[in-house]
Amino acid sequence: MDASATRTEAAPTFRDAVPADVADLVALVESAYRGDASRAGWTTEADILEGQRTDPEGVRAIVDATDSTLLVVEREGRIIACCQLEHRGDSAYFGMFAVRPELQGAGLGKLIIAEAERRVRDAWGAGEMQMTVISAREELIAWYERRGYRRTGKTSPFPYGDERFGIPQRDDLEFELLVKAL
Incomplete structure (x- = not known):
């Protein structure tokens, strides 16, 4: 039997980002x-x-913020994913979720979002997780809906003209608020 066929991936570990992680996290998100x-x-x-x-x-x-963290996900010492968690009173905000492209679709995202939800419940007593998703991203919204998030119909404008968020290739972009009771 081929040894590589029986090798299993090491379980991911979670930790808060530190300033030394910034360059690696930017590269991951990009x-x-x-x-x-x-x-x-x-x-x-x-x-x-x-x-x-x-x-x-x-x-x-x-x-550096006192009311948020960037959760780093590592496997065998290598950063493979991250997500932002921000404390907002009775709720928490989930953002900047990124998984290395070659690892997407294998169930890692489900594990990370479950850990993020557990952390905000336990650490902050958050009763709800909120996120904003570009409304044109129907496949991504459907993925979040399968994880228990619901569309609220509340939207906010995309920051057209602010290249820190990208250069839009269409003129109908907006963010939609999704929520999940924890």
């Missing part, structure tokens, strides 16, 4: 959402947005 590299996964935004998804200043601000 690879999951922008450019040709992102097309290896299914969460790419390359067809609707060009340019950057984030930058070192934005990631550093999350890492």
Whole structure:
């Protein structure tokens, strides 16, 4: 029997990001959402947005904030995913979710979101998780709905003209609020 056929992946570990992680986290987020590299996964935004998804200043601000954390997911010492968790009173915000494109579709995302929900319940007593998703991302919204999130119909405008969030390739982008009771 081929030894590689029986090898199992090490379980991922979770920790809060530190300033030394910023460059690796920016690279991870960019690879999951922008450019040709992102097309290896299914969460790419390359067809609707060009340019950057984030930058070192934005990631550093999350890492340094007192009311949020950037949860780092590692396997065998290598960063493979991340997500932002922000304390907002009785609720928490979930954002900047990125999984290495070649690892998408294998169940890792489900594990990470479950850990994120557990952490905000236990650490902050959050009764609800909130997130915003570009409403044109129907496949991604459907994935979140299968995880128990519901569409609220509440939208907010996409920040057209602010290239820190990317360069839109269409004029109908907006964010929709999704929520889940914890």
